[in-house]
Amino acid sequence: MDKASADERPVQAVFVLRQNEAAQGGPPTGEETDELARELLARVAEQVGGQADDFNIFRNMGSFVVSAKPAFVRALLEQPEVSSAVANQQPAE
Amino acid sequence: MSTKITEDLRASGVAQVIVVLKQSGAGGPSERAIESIRSQFVSTDLTQDAALVMARAKRPTRKLAFAEDIEEDRAEAAALQAPAVRYYPNLGIALGTVTRTGLAALRRKESVDKVVGAPPLSLIRPQRVASARLTRQITWGIEAMDIPDLWREGLNGKGVLVGHLDTGVDGSHPALKGAIRKFAVFDDLGRQEARPGRPYDTDDHGTHTAATIAGRPVNGRAVGVAPAAKLASAVVIESGNVVARVLGGLDWAVGLRMRVLSMSLGFRGYWDDFLGLTQVLRSRGVLPAFAVGNEGPGTSRSPGNYSEALSIGAISERRSVAGFSSSQRFRRRRDAIVPDLVAPGVGIISAMPGGGYQAMDGTSMATPHVAGLAALLFQAEPSATVDEVERAIFESCRRPAGMLPERGRRGLPNGPRALARLRR
Numbered sequence: 001m002d003k004a005s006a007d008e009r010p011v012q013a014v015f016v017l018r019q020n021e022a023a024q025g026g027p028p029t030g031e032e033t034d035e036l037a038r039e040l041l042a043r044v045a046e047q048v049g050g051q052a053d054d055f056n057i058f059r060n061m062g063s064f065v066v067s068a069k070p071a072f073v074r075a076l077l078e079q080p081e082v083s084s085a086v087a088n089q090q091p092a093e
Numbered sequence: 094m095s096t097k098i099t100e101d102l103r104a105s106g107v108a109q110v111i112v113v114l115k116q117s118g119a120g121g122p123s124e125r126a127i128e129s130i131r132s133q134f135v136s137t138d139l140t141q142d143a144a145l146v147m148a149r150a151k152r153p154t155r156k157l158a159f160a161e162d163i164e165e166d167r168a169e170a171a172a173l174q175a176p177a178v179r180y181y182p183n184l185g186i187a188l189g190t191v192t193r194t195g196l197a198a199l200r201r202k203e204s205v206d207k208v209v210g211a212p213p214l215s216l217i218r219p220q221r222v223a224s225a226r227l228t229r230q231i232t233w234g235i236e237a238m239d240i241p242d243l244w245r246e247g248l249n250g251k252g253v254l255v256g257h258l259d260t261g262v263d264g265s266h267p268a269l270k271g272a273i274r275k276f277a278v279f280d281d282l283g284r285q286e287a288r289p290g291r292p293y294d295t296d297d298h299g300t301h302t303a304a305t306i307a308g309r310p311v312n313g314r315a316v317g318v319a320p321a322a323k324l325a326s327a328v329v330i331e332s333g334n335v336v337a338r339v340l341g342g343l344d345w346a347v348g349l350r351m352r353v354l355s356m357s358l359g360f361r362g363y364w365d366d367f368l369g370l371t372q373v374l375r376s377r378g379v380l381p382a383f384a385v386g387n388e389g390p391g392t393s394r395s396p397g398n399y400s401e402a403l404s405i406g407a408i409s410e411r412r413s414v415a416g417f418s419s420s421q422r423f424r425r426r427r428d429a430i431v432p433d434l435v436a437p438g439v440g441i442i443s444a445m446p447g448g449g450y451q452a453m454d455g456t457s458m459a460t461p462h463v464a465g466l467a468a469l470l471f472q473a474e475p476s477a478t479v480d481e482v483e484r485a486i487f488e489s490c491r492r493p494a495g496m497l498p499e500r501g502r503r504g505l506p507n508g509p510r511a512l513a514r515l516r517r
Contacts, residue, residue, distance in 0.1 A: 012282070014336045016369040027373040056282045056337065058344035062373050065282050065337040086366040088281070088337045 010053045012088035013073050016063045018081055030059035036081055037064040044075045111362070112187040112199055113206040126204035127187070133198045134189035214339070214366075216260065216298060216330045217357045217384045217394065219455035220417045225442045227314045227450045233410045234305070234437025234462050240318050243469050243508040250319025250468040252475070255306050256346035256354040256379065257461075258339060259299035261328040263446035264292030266300060268308040268316055274323035275349055283341025294446045295331050298357070301453055304444035305461035306355055306468070316443045316450070318465025322472075325349045330358050336366070343370060347377050352471045355464035357384040357457030359394030363423070367396035375401055380479045382464040384456035385432040386419035390500065393421040393431050397456075400428035403467075403483055406501060407438020407459040412493035414500040415439050418456055422499065434490050435501040436462040466508055474515050485515035 017028055017036055028036060037057045045051045052068035065088055066076060077085055114126050191199060191208075199208050231241060254274060264273050269292075276292035277285050294300045307324050308317030327342035339358070346354065354374060360366065374381045385404045386394035397404040398421060406418040414420070414435055422430050438459030445451040463486065470482045477485075489511035492504030 012337070014340060016373075019372075026376050054282060056284050056341070058283060058340050060344045060347035060373075060377065061340055061370055063340060063344075063370065065340065067282065084365070084369055086336055088335055 009070075010067045011070050011073050012065060012067045013076070014063060014065045014086050014088050015076065015082050016061075016084045018083040019062075027062035033057060033059045033062050033064070040076060040079050040081060041066070044072055044079065047075050048072050110189065110191055110196065110199075111209050112189070113209070114187065114204055115206045123204075129204050130187060130199060130202060133195040133202075134191055214330075214336060214360050215358060216296075217359060217387055217455060217457045219298065219301075219453040219457060220387055220415075221452070221454040222297070223452045224445075225450050225452035227311075227316065227442055230313060231315050232437075232442050234441055234458075235315065235318055237410070237412075237437050238318075238462065238466060238506060238508050240466065240469070240508045243473075243512060244320075246473075246512070248469045248473055248512070250307060250322025250465065250472055253319065253322045253353070253468040253471045254346075254349060254351045255319070255322050255324055255464055255468050256343075256349075256351035256356075257299070257303050257306060257324045257326040258329045258342040258346070258354070258356050258358075259302055259326070260296035260331050261294040261299045262292045262303040262324070262326040263294045263300040263444070266304065266444045266446070266448060267311045268304045268444045269300070270309060272303070272307045272309060272317075272322075272324055273326055275325045275345075277325075277327040277342065277345055279327060279329055279338040279341035279345075281335045281337060283337035283339075283344070285341065285345060289328075292326060293328075295328055297446050297451070298453075298457065299326065299328070300446045301441075301443040301451065302355065302357060302457055302461045305441065305458065306465045308444055318462055319468035319472075322465065322468040325351050340370065343374065347374070347379060351379055353380045353382060353464045353467040355382050355461050356396075357455075357460050359383065359386065359397055361386070361388065361392070361394055363393070363398055364395045365399075368399055368401070371396050371399050371401045375479050378479060380467050380482055382460050382467060384460040387417045387455050387457075388419050389417055390420050392419045394419065398423070398431045400425065403434075403463065403486070404432040405438075405456060405460045405463050406432035406435040407454070407456045408435045408493075408496075408501065408505060409439035410437070412496070412505065414496060415454065417454070418459075418500070420500045420502075430499060430502050432456075432502055433487065434463070434503045434506055435459065435496075436505065438462075463506060466506060466511060469508065470511055470515055473512055477515060481515060485511045488514045 048071050052066045054067040057064040278289040307322040325346045329338045329342040381402045383397035383402045385397040385406050407415040436459035439454045441458040442450050442452050486506045489507045490503035
């Protein structure tokens with residue numbers, strides 16, 4: 001990621017949101033997922049001073065994917081609502 | 094040195110590696126061994142993958158399989174102290190990013206058994222592919238599970254949607270005519286392509302697995318377990334191994350209200366990248382049927398090796414576990430051995446793109462047999478939960494004589510017994 005930082009190339013990452021404690025540990029609903037993902041993207045955009053290049057929200061899966069500058073992805077990783085993350089592009093076997 | 098590590102070091106100066114620690118008795122590697130390698134991993138010069146792993150390690154989910162063995166607080170504290178390396182106590186391995194210097198230092202450590210490149214997400218490729226003629230009226234795999242007894246009771250999968258995330262499917266094959274309710278292709282950000290065209294296969298794997306789930310009889314010959322079930326089939330693998338493509342397919346198929354998911358891809362080893370997603374699937378009422386892998390005893394793939402997945406190994410017509418079929422014991426209280434069961438996966442004849450049939454060997458071939466059985470059970474009892482259908486399948490299993498539980502766990506499922514258990 002630091003390598004990408006040097007020339008500000010975007011990186012892609014998939015984020016899974018935390019389970020909804022109010023819903024007894026179930027995943028967020030489609031609406032909650034959409035709302036929360038957008039809220040996180042807006043919060044991070046304000047923090048780092050720039051938007052994500054692209055994103056896609058998986059409403060049924062409580063998750064989303066982002067293509068953004070490394071600083072944006074790093075800041076997103078730090079958000080408490082994020083349960084886990086994985087690099088989107090996997091190397092060839 | 095592993096080719097992958099060499100290439101990564103050459104390309105970026107760092108490489109993501111798996112460090113296998115030497116075992117110290119029954120308890121696995123000692124804490125001292127783990128501590129001794131921690132400093133060799135980089136924490137500032139990170140690749141994208143490693144940075145994400147690092148972040149994930151900072152916030153372990155509450156249901157990590159390995160966390161069942163240790164105090165949660167201790168696990169969390171350990172993870173917090175490990176910004177660039179992640180340790181998997183059940184497996185005695187660590188994942189992290191190293192520079193060339195760090196790699197050399199790791200290799201010199203007494204406590205380190207070996208250092209290998211980290212695995213990618215990939216299709217679980219068949220062990221053998223051969224041209225074949227469909228000579229029997231019903232394939233041996235369908236017979237072995239007494240599926241025709243369920244057909245005679247009027248169960249054929251009608252009204253049940255099965256998710257099929259694979260290399261695609263040749264919708265023009267006679268055995269798949271009318272079997273595909275929806276077809277989709279996903280881009281690298283998991284977005285559905287607007288006009289995917291007629292269902293096609295980027296390989297031949299998807300057509301084979303699709304027809305084993307829901308192939309229609311052709312000239313009185315059957316290859317499909319649930320011959321009236323419908324498929325939500327998507328191209329999510331090959332032409333780039335991209336997590337969001339799989340996720341896009343999962344999201345799409347959940348939205349279509351699939352009841353069963355048949356998937357034959359994964360990461361070699363135990364990686365929790367799909368754990369949260371597998372939990373989401375179950376909570377959305379989807380039974381996740383995953384191939385366990387084709388790398389033999391002592392191995393398995395994720396997500397097939399999660400407690401939350403119905404993991405499937407392969408047996409031959411002689412009812413013995415195939416040599417290639419993965420199996421592994423984990424140090425966790427629930428679901429310690431994978432696969433959960435075994436199903437027909439050797440010499441399986443099913444549809445071939447462009448018409449005709451071919452035989453394949455693999456746990457990918459066993460998985461759609463179980464997905465098809467689950468479709469029949471959901472048709473029989475539409476209000477049944479994922480847990481109920483899974484339990485019925487588990488309780489229907491019998492281990493053939495001579496089959497070790499370490500290899501085949503519960504053994505081979507049986508259609509009529511599963512139905513009886515579900516209705517009990």
